[in-house]
Amino acid sequence: MLKGKVALVTGSTSGIGLAIARGMAAQGADICINGFGDAAAIEKERSGIESDFGVKCIYDGADLSKGPDAEAMIANTIKTLGSVDVLVNNAGIQFVSPIEDFPPEKWDQIIAINLSSAFHTTRAAFANMKAKKWGRVINTASAHALVASPFKSAYVSAKHGIAGLTKTVALEGATFGITANAICPGYVWTPLVEKQIPDTMAARGLTREQVINDVLLDAQPTKQFVTVEEIASLAVYLAGDMAKSITGSVISIDGGWTAE
Ligand code: NAD
Numbered sequence: 575m576l577k578g579k580v581a582l583v584t585g586s587t588s589g590i591g592l593a594i595a596r597g598m599a600a601q602g603a604d605i606c607i608n609g610f611g612d613a614a615a616i617e618k619e620r621s622g623i624e625s626d627f628g629v630k631c632i633y634d635g636a637d638l639s640k641g642p643d644a645e646a647m648i649a650n651t652i653k654t655l656g657s658v659d660v661l662v663n664n665a666g667i668q669f670v671s672p673i674e675d676f677p678p679e680k681w682d683q684i685i686a687i688n689l690s691s692a693f694h695t696t697r698a699a700f701a702n703m704k705a706k707k708w709g710r711v712i713n714t715a716s717a718h719a720l721v722a723s724p725f726k727s728a729y730v731s732a733k734h735g736i737a738g739l740t741k742t743v744a745l746e747g748a749t750f751g752i753t754a755n756a757i758c759p760g761y762v763w764t765p766l767v768e769k770q771i772p773d774t775m776a777a778r779g780l781t782r783e784q785v786i787n788d789v790l791l792d793a794q795p796t797k798q799f800v801t802v803e804e805i806a807s808l809a810v811y812l813a814g815d816m817a818k819s820i821t822g823s824v825i826s827i828d829g830g831w832t833a834e
Contacts, residue, residue: 575814577602580655582648584638584695585665587611589764590714590805592619594662597806598813599627606651606658608634609665630655638665638691639683648698657706658699660813663692663736664714668766670725670773681728688732689739696743700752709752710813713740714805717760717793717828725777737824744822753821755812760828761790763799796829 581598585591587609599605605623607616616633623631632654636647651658666688669680692713703709718726719733736756743754761767767790774785791797808827811817826832 575601575810576660579603579659579813580606580651580657581660581662581813582606582651582658582695582699583608583662583664584636584644584647584691585609585714586662587616587619589766590759590762590802591662591664593802593806594664594712594714594809595631596623596626597803597810598660598662599623599629599631601810601813602627602629603660603813604630604655606632606634606647606655608636608638608647610635610637638694639686641690641694644691644694645698648695652699652702658702659706659708660710660712661695661699661703662712662714662809663695665691666714666716666732666766668726668729668770670770670777672725672777673727676727684728685732685735688729689735692736692739696739696754700743700747703747703752704750707751709747709750711740711743711747711752711754712809712812713754713756715740715756715758715824717758717826717831719756719758719824720826720832723793725774740824741822748821751818753812753818755817755820755822756824757805757808757812758824758826758828758832759800759805760794760826760831761799762802762805764802767799793831794829795831795834798829800827800829 636643
């Protein structure tokens with residue numbers, strides 16, 4: 575389905591991004607993965623994508639808190655793989671704290687990685703997509719693009735922002751065969767969720783089990799975590815030609831969370 579296309583997935587050394595990168599590769603796309611982590615583990619993921627799916631896969635270690643790094647990653651991918659046809663802006667971090675104690679540098683970092691990086695990558699990739707009259711921008715937003723939770727001021731603000739960016743990019747790309755959509759997962763069991771448990775325990779004075787059952791899964795009527803494979807499958811669908819009329823959409827995949 576994506577043979578001859580190049581997909582760049584930010585924050586794909588782990589969690590949702592890695593599943594999306596593998597999902598795109600399974601459809602025949604060449605891939606650029608990005609993110610932090612142990613060099614040997616990243617190389618294993620990169621070479622695994624090549625050998626499992628018979629596609630090319632490069633790694634770019636751009637630090638997406640820095641605009642120039644994000645731009646350079648797009649240029650590097652176009653130079654090495656020929657294009658960026660599917661851009662998945664997925665990199666993200668979380669920080670949990672009451673607003674009066676929220677460190678301003680954490681606010682800046684979350685806005686930079688979770689929101690501004692998608693502006694920088696889209697800006698850099700858009701001319702190439704327009705010239706080809708085909709493109710897909712898929713932003714990993716969150717249920718927190720639609721509703722808030724306490725103690726996540728920066729994250730909720732960044733995710734609401736990405737919904738606005740998605741709609742704007744959709745309008746600008748509409749006559750060029752470019753779609754832009756935001757995927758809004760509920761809680762997915764990944765390192766990002768696991769890492770926020772201790773802070774949520776501290777912020778709310780709860781045990782680990784209480785955080786999992788009474789805070790995280792409490793939000794989801796299904797009482798189950800969403801899986802990374804489910805998110806990847808939606809992203810792959812949005813990348814395909816059958817999704818060409820879906821644009822500017824903010825799509826929930828949250829076990830019913832935002833229906834309440
Ligand atoms: P994760 O921690 O497993 O993965 C985050 C990825 O982003 C990693 O590859 C990490 O190296 C990368 N990253 C972090 N800082 C970076 C930087 N400065 N530059 C480049 N890469 C950087 O988390 P995840 O749960 O897979 O999250 C992926 C996306 O999904 C995020 O945008 C997150 O907000 C969103 N999301 C996650 C959940 C969830 O429950 N896990 C729910 C809704 C939305």
